[in-house]
Amino acid sequence: MEVLWQTDVPLTVREVSARLTERNLAHTTVMTVLDRLAKKGFAKRQRDGRAWRYCPAATRETYVTELMLTALDQTGDRTAALTRFAQSVSGIEAEVLRDALDAFEGDGGADEGSG
């Protein structure tokens, strides 16, 4: 998928294999992976003679944004039920928390240089 994202033109299986030289993967392995990516909707493919040409269905950033927005519950859809470490707080609460942390680290926790 990284290979597909790095280029602007649709690639054939052979071209993708050629760009994955350091991995030394079998042609059929690359074909299977690309086929699965296409079936899952992450890659689009079009016929070019006897071969398929693959390109990404969306940019990497689009997927990262989708992933994180779902995780941060900002899609307005609360169904994912992913438990987050903490919410972002804003305004006065943030001030209060920072002061509390400063006071606490001043008390006895100052040995760790965090800043």
Place this chain on the structure above:
Amino acid sequence: MPWMHLKVTAEQMKGLADAALLAALAMGSVLGASALVPASWPRRAPAAAILLWQALGLAGGLAAVGTLVSLGLPGDHLGVAGSLLHLGTVFPQAAFRFPVAFGVVSALPIMLLVFRLACLGAGLALLASLCWVLIAVSAAALQARRRQRALLALLAHGDPKVPGALVVDYPTVAAYCLPGLFSRIVVLSVGTVELLGRGELAAVLAHERAHLRERHDLVLLPFSALRRAFPRSAMCVEAQRSVALLVEMLADDHALRGRPARELVSALVRFGTAGTCPAPAGALAAGEGDMTARVARLLQPVRPLPATASAAICLASGLLVAATIALLIV
């Protein structure tokens, strides 16, 4: 002949008593829940408090359905559950029977029929919508997680600073876990990994792994479903919020084992105040104050509830559910 008459009356009395007891249980659960929201002891014993919330939710829901059904379908000796199972035979028998116990020899059988149909319909509708929303929310959660896993397989990578966790190239702070039967994943954003120190990251990981290990997502699911079913009910919203906060506190407690509180507190505060982005419209008020509660609890450790008190709470939760189920069956 007088015997016959007496027996019928006694059975009808039982049906009415069932309805009254179930209604009392439903009301009691609601009252108990509203007393539990502002109480301060739950933060001293989050696990016991979660159990009590679950008991109140289950008993309240079952009792509410049971009340409506027993009013609409006086199956007498069969009990509420039995009457429902034999709906086809019980309803025609019961529909027009006069409520002798009230002393109202009814001149309005149609009114009575309408009343019973309405109660029965409302009870069944409530039961169906509760089941449906639970299934819908579970299915949506499963689907969202499947999508997350597929995306993570493409986008995430490991990082030596956070062994065992996946890292996604995203500048804003984010840390969450993806629960599941076979794969349990902790996900962090690059922003988080860069913001926090090694000790703080370890605290975050310990916190998230506690969520995964104890399947806190399953604890939250029914309350999220309840909130989804009755989004306008302040009680359901508060219940979901309270349980969500208790689950976080429970995971905080796990993260504290063998780690200094300082790491977790500074991780929480720096994490929470990092973005300070305005929360998305409409989603704000829900979390307001929860972070402060968690941090305050870590800064000034509260005495855990005595073991006997926790045991009493667990016992009470069990009895509440058992009593409700017994009333529905007998």
